[in-house]
Amino acid sequence: MMKSKLKWKRISRNTVYDLVTILHMALPLPLKRVTLRSQFLCMIFPNSGKIDISIVIGGNEMKVENKYEYYLRELREALPLVESFDVMERNFSIGDHDATIFFVDGLVKTSGMQWILAHLLTIAKKDVDRATSAELFIKYNMPFLDSLVESKIDMILKHIFAGLVPIVIDGFDEVMIIDAREYPARGVEEPSKEKSLRGAKDGFTEGFMTNIALIRRHIRDKNLIFEAHMVGTSSRTDVAVTYIKGIADDKVVKSIRQRIDDIQVDTLTVGEQSLVELFMQQNKKKSDWFNPFPKVRYTQRPDVVAAHVSEGKIAIIVDNTPTVILLPVGIFDFVQDVDDYYFPLVTGNYFRLLRILNMIAIIFMTPVYLLMAEGYIPTFEMLGFIIPDTNYAIPLFWQFILLEIAIDALKLASLNTPDSLGMSLSVIGALILGEFSVQSGWFIPQTILCMAVMALASFTQPSIELGYAIKFVRIAMLIGVAIYGFYGAGIAFVLGLVVLASTKTLMDTSYLYPLFPLNAKALKRLIFRTRK
Numbered sequence: 076m077m078k079s080k081l082k083w084k085r086i087s088r089n090t091v092y093d094l095v096t097i098l099h100m101a102l103p104l105p106l107k108r109v110t111l112r113s114q115f116l117c118m119i120f121p122n123s124g125k126i127d128i129s130i131v132i133g134g135n136e137m138k139v140e141n142k143y144e145y146y147l148r149e150l151r152e153a154l155p156l157v158e159s160f161d162v163m164e165r166n167f168s169i170g171d172h173d174a175t176i177f178f179v180d181g182l183v184k185t186s187g188m189q190w191i192l193a194h195l196l197t198i199a200k201k202d203v204d205r206a207t208s209a210e211l212f213i214k215y216n217m218p219f220l221d222s223l224v225e226s227k228i229d230m231i232l233k234h235i236f237a238g239l240v241p242i243v244i245d246g247f248d249e250v251m252i253i254d255a256r257e258y259p260a261r262g263v264e265e266p267s268k269e270k271s272l273r274g275a276k277d278g279f280t281e282g283f284m285t286n287i288a289l290i291r292r293h294i295r296d297k298n299l300i301f302e303a304h305m306v307g308t309s310s311r312t313d314v315a316v317t318y319i320k321g322i323a324d325d326k327v328v329k330s331i332r333q334r335i336d337d338i339q340v341d342t343l344t345v346g347e348q349s350l351v352e353l354f355m356q357q358n359k360k361k362s363d364w365f366n367p368f369p370k371v372r373y374t375q376r377p378d379v380v381a382a383h384v385s386e387g388k389i390a391i392i393v394d395n396t397p398t399v400i401l402l403p404v405g406i407f408d409f410v411q412d413v414d415d416y417y418f419p420l421v422t423g424n425y426f427r428l429l430r431i432l433n434m435i436a437i438i439f440m441t442p443v444y445l446l447m448a449e450g451y452i453p454t455f456e457m458l459g460f461i462i463p464d465t466n467y468a469i470p471l472f473w474q475f476i477l478l479e480i481a482i483d484a485l486k487l488a489s490l491n492t493p494d495s496l497g498m499s500l501s502v503i504g505a506l507i508l509g510e511f512s513v514q515s516g517w518f519i520p521q522t523i524l525c526m527a528v529m530a531l532a533s534f535t536q537p538s539i540e541l542g543y544a545i546k547f548v549r550i551a552m553l554i555g556v557a558i559y560g561f562y563g564a565g566i567a568f569v570l571g572l573v574v575l576a577s578t579k580t581l582m583d584t585s586y587l588y589p590l591f592p593l594n595a596k597a598l599k600r601l602i603f604r605t606r607k
Contacts, residue, residue: 141245142247142248142249143173143243143244143245143246143247146228146231146243146250147175147243149228150177150228150231150232150241150243151164153228153232154177154232154235160180161179161180161181162177162178162179162180162235163177163178163179163180164176164177165177165178165192167192167195167196168196169195169196169198169203169244170198170199170200170201170202170203170204171200171203172200172203172244172245172246173244173245174195174242174243174244174245175242175243176240176241176242176243177235177240177241177243178235178240179235179236179238181259182236182237182238182256182257182258183238183240183255183256183257184255184256184257187255187257188240188255191219191240191253191255194218195216195217195242198216202215202216203216203244203246206247208247208248208249209224209244209247209248209249209250209251210224210249212244212247212251213251217251217253219253219254220254221253221254222251222252222253222254223251223252224249224250224251224252225241225249225250225252226248226249226250231250231252233305233311234252236311237256237311237313238254238255238256238257238258239252239253239254239255239256240252240253240254240255241253258281258282260280260281260282260285261280261281262280263277263278263280263285263289264276264277264278265277265278266278266279266375266376266397268375268539269374269375269376269379269413269537271376271413271414271417272414272417272418273414273417273418274378274413274414274416274417275376275377275378277289277376277377278375278376278377278397279375279376279377279397279398279399280397281394281395281396281397283313283315283392283394283395286377286392286397286399287301287315287317287392289377290317290377290380290381290384290390290392292377293377293378293380293381294319294381294384294385296319298319298320298321298322299317299318299319299320299384300316300317300318300319300320301315301316301317301392302315302316302317302332303315304316304332304335304336306335306338306340306343306350307340307341307342307343308339308340308341308342309341309342310341310342310343312342312343312346312393312394312395313393313394314335314350314391314392314393314394315391315392316328316331316332316335316389316390316391317380317384317389317390317391317392318384318388318389318390319384319385319387322385322386322387323384323387323388323389324387327389327403327582328389330582331389331391331402331582334354334357337357338350338353338357340353343393346393346395346396346398347373347391347393347396347398347399347400350391350393350400351370351371351400351581354370354581355370355581358579358581358583360579366574366578367540367543367544367547368406368540368541368544368574368575368578368586369404369409369538369540369541369544370402370404370578370580370581371400371401371402371404371581372400372401372402372404372408372409372538373398373399373400373401373538373540374398374399374401375397375398375399376413378413379401379413380399380401382413382416383401388401388402388403388404389401389402389403402580402581402582403580403581403582403584404580405580405584405585405586405587405588405589406541406575406578406586406587407587407588407589407590407598407601407602408601409536409537409538409541410427410430410431410434410601410602411427411601412426412427412430412537414426415427415604416604420604420605420606423604424603424604427602427603427604429535430535430536431602433532433533433535433536434535434536434545436529436532437529437532437533437536437545437546437549438545438548438549438552439549439552440525440528440529440532440549441475441525441526441529441549441553442549442552442553442555442556442564444461444521444522444525445471445472445475445553445556445557446556446560446561446564447461447462448462448463448471448521449471449556449560451556451560451561452561461521462521463519463521465519467516467518467519468516468517469517469518471519471522472553472556472557474517474518474519474522475522475525475526475553476550476553477518478518478522478523478526479526479546479550482526482530533545533546548567548568548571551567551570551571552564552567552568552571554567555567555568575587576591589601
């Protein structure tokens with residue numbers, strides 16, 4: 076080993092650690108050995124190109140570890156290499172330098188990693204030695220699209236469990252990260268809840284980058300911004316705030332950014348819904364938990380997100396879920412649907428008018444029928460056939476309540492029924508629950524007809540959350556009719572309006588905008604399909 080003594084210089088004991096740090100940053104090669112005796116310093120450069128560090132003061136020696144050994148020790152201690160069979164380590168050599176990679180089997184594209192390893196094994200020693208830093212090694216020797224360097228252990232661990240592959244090479248102070256991930260994912264297909272008669276047939280998946288790419292395909296604008304965030308100390312869930320710079324409200328963007336950064340939670344248990352509930356906790360309004368009206372809009376269609384973002388809305392993409400959050404939204408944002416814009420102006424307005432009329436119908440249909448049947452509202456002779464003229468075993472109020480519960484129970488049953496048995500369930504629901512319930516005297520045909528029409532009309536509402544909010548208002552009106560007749564229904568409806576008017580969006584803005592505060596132009600654009 077060749078030793079080259081540098082110029083001696085007296086130093087203080089209190090500055091030993093600072094001196095080692097300065098040398099470590101200043102020398103072009105990674106330090107491996109520095110010897111300090113009698114408060115005098117001498118550095119040793121072996122032929123290997125690596126330098127050990129050892130400090131001896133008063134006979135006591137302190138060793139500063141080689142970075143390669145440091146990274147290996149820390150990563151091996153942090154990773155469950157023995158307990159978990161899918162977390163793996165692979166050792167090899169690059170140009171006579173020891174190298175190690177860590178990866179999660181199943182999150183890494185096997186064919187891609189084989190090609191990467193084959194390339195790394197062909198790198199010559201001279202090509203490794205001429206790179207004095209990890210950045211230069213990537214520049215000279217790694218022709219891969221996504222490569223970066225990292226020195227923090229927690230960030231390296233985060234990259235590993237995200238599917239990236241860290242490469243630790245002896246002689247370099249930083250770890251090189253290669254993006255060779257491939258997540259298990261289903262194909263891009265149209266969401267079953269948001270089918271359209273015309274237009275695009277793609278939909279979001281559970282893949283984070285796939286969803287971002289789908290939005291970018293619709294909006295090829297340099298001002299389209301995807302801000303990356305991470306939520307959850309354990310789950311480390313990727314979250315992207317999406318907006319168009321110059322169109323979106325900067326105050327709203329800043330508020331959402333701050334809210335996400337302030338979240339302190341272990342894991343996002345159920346993805347986007349957990350994130351929305353955390354936003355509601357930040358508002359510190361207990362009334363929000365009992366308010367059925369939705370504060371955000373959910374969608375699984377890239378074209379819907381692109382349309383709302385182009386209008387100034389903010390979209391939040393959460394990893395591992397095909398549902399994207401849109402905000403801020405008010406009650407009038409829910410009367411729009413994608414089919415309104417894929418058809419001519421007249422047809423689109425007809426669809427929207429039909430949706431609004433159906434919304435009104437599903438609120439008032441059963442309460443108004445109960446008022447008519449109980450004699451609180453006079454009935455015209457031509458409508459006399461809808462009034463029951465026979466005795467029934469169960470009061471009309473309880474018939475409607477039982478049918479409300481039965482319809483929701485059938486919906487839940489259909490979600491858990493295999494496709495091969497779906498037709499059988501429909502037959503059972505139609506024959507047994509319908510025909511037999513009428514013949515047995517439990518229900519009358521009029522109540523079943525009302526609930527059937529109401530159930531079909533409710534499917535015209537694209538938002539499931541708003542559909543259940545309307546349902547709760549309708550049930551409250553039925554209870555009001557049963558208790559206090561016409562005035563009870565009126566009181567329940569007014570209470571529903573009060574709750575609606577007092578509702579605030581997650582950004583603490585008016586839920587009734589653009590009706591209150593009034594913006595006639597924006598209100599017209601939401602109620603009617605316009606050319607612009």
